[in-house]
Amino acid sequence: MTSAKFAVIGAGNGGLAFAGCLALRGAFVRIHDNNPALMADLAAKGTIEVTDCGQSSLASIGEVCPGLGTAVAGADIIFVVTPADTHRAIATAMAPYIGQGATVLLHPGRTGGALEVKNIFNTLIPGRRVIVGEAQTLLFACRRYPPNKVAIMGTKRRVAIATLPRNAAHGVINTLKPFFPQFAAAENILETSLGNIGAIFHPAPTVLNAARIETSPVPFRYYIDGISPSVAKILELIDAERVLVAEKLGKRVPSALEWLRQAYGISASSLHEAIQKNPAYQELIAPKTIDVRYLDEDVPTGLVPLAALAGLCGVPAPFMNAIIGLAGVIRGKDYRRTGRSLERLGLANMSADDIQAMVNT
CATH class of the missing domain: 3.40.50.720 (NAD(P)-binding Rossmann-like Domain)
Known part of the structure; x- marks a missing residue:
């Protein structure tokens, strides 16, 4: 072949x-x-x-x-x-x-x-x-x-x-x-990096289900049981911050709801409804411990660089930053220090226009 x-x-x-x-x-x-x-x-x-x-x-x-x-x-x-x-x-x-x-x-x-x-x-x-x-x-x-x-x-x-x-x-x-x-x-690397849905679907539900993860004797389904209507509303707010950062960098990325339709063919009026209807999510079980990649991976390599780009673009990101802070407290780690900084990405001292020019080369 x-x-x-x-x-x-x-x-x-x-x-x-x-x-x-x-x-x-x-x-x-x-x-x-x-x-x-x-x-x-x-x-x-x-x-x-x-x-x-x-x-x-x-x-x-x-x-x-x-x-x-x-x-x-x-x-x-x-x-x-x-x-x-x-x-x-x-x-x-x-x-x-x-x-x-x-x-x-x-x-x-x-x-x-x-x-x-x-x-x-x-x-x-x-x-x-x-x-x-x-x-x-x-x-x-x-x-x-x-x-x-x-x-x-x-x-x-x-x-x-x-x-x-x-x-x-x-x-x-x-x-x-x-x-x-x-x-x-x-189109370019901004589309894939700013289209990071894992940063939306992993850290916040884990933080918001921390007590359940640590104490529940019965396993629960991560997406179906862990992302309730209220949790989904918070995900939508974090997602809106991500989409706005992309817009400031000249890139339109699909919202999490749009992404579920594109990736899985799910048609729904809300993020909660789309997650509940996705057959691929039905049997995925939540982690049994808070020591999990949904925090230790997705915060420093997902939310931290997104928040750094938000700062560069002048986009307020209170919900994104709140989850970074809460996750750090839960895990006893300074994710902002260990995560992907603008320097590690080779973007230090660049403007939004500089970044757009670089990724289109």
Whole structure:
């Protein structure tokens, strides 16, 4: 189907889903994860069992790579399917091994992922041409079951991908089309970064359901039970701040309600109604602890850079900033200090016009 060689970094929910689907559709895939036990399990099996829409198939893994360098060396397209708070460390570690002309795709980039990774590569390997891209969200709603199974509960109809440089996106999309026709080229990196729906759907419901998460003896459904009409109203206010930041940067991004219609075909009059009607969300269970990526990932790599861009653009963001502060108190962490700053994104001392010019280059 293609001569492109793929590497998948991360063997969690999304990583196994991507590696399994790529292999089932004829690609040679290397997979790496920094969990030795996980690697040992996959190496022993040599396969990934993919269940999609109730149908199970067995995919043969091209190579299970205990080392990151082995996985990345010689790969044409590298899928980084790990929590966004690991992107910085992974980019730094893989930089020496990436080949000229390779493509690194973050699934997803959250807010500013590709900007941060490109900034790292520009510093560490300035003479090497590497395309860096990001997906606006993860293609699948999926769950991994040890040792080698992944269940895909839903696949989005369309997921935007943007690249740095901007004009590389269409070539990347064409290479991926035989495997994932749902990917479409975004206008630029602002579309994917400011279209970060995870920043809306993850931190606030977790904060607002903290007592339930910590004390309930019975698991509850994250979206269906955790996002009540009142919680959904707060999400809509945070979402409106995000949409306004994008507007100030010259980009129209869909609201969360519009995104659910585009991604899943859900037609509804309110965000609460749309979430309740989404079949992909019906059985997704809430985390059992507050020590969860919905805070430790989505706040520092989602809300923090969004709030920083809001400040740059002069957009008041009281609801976004309130959730950042409350999440930091709950977790005992200074997310503003550790999160993606304008400096880490390579945007320090830029104006809104400067940023627009850069991402369109």
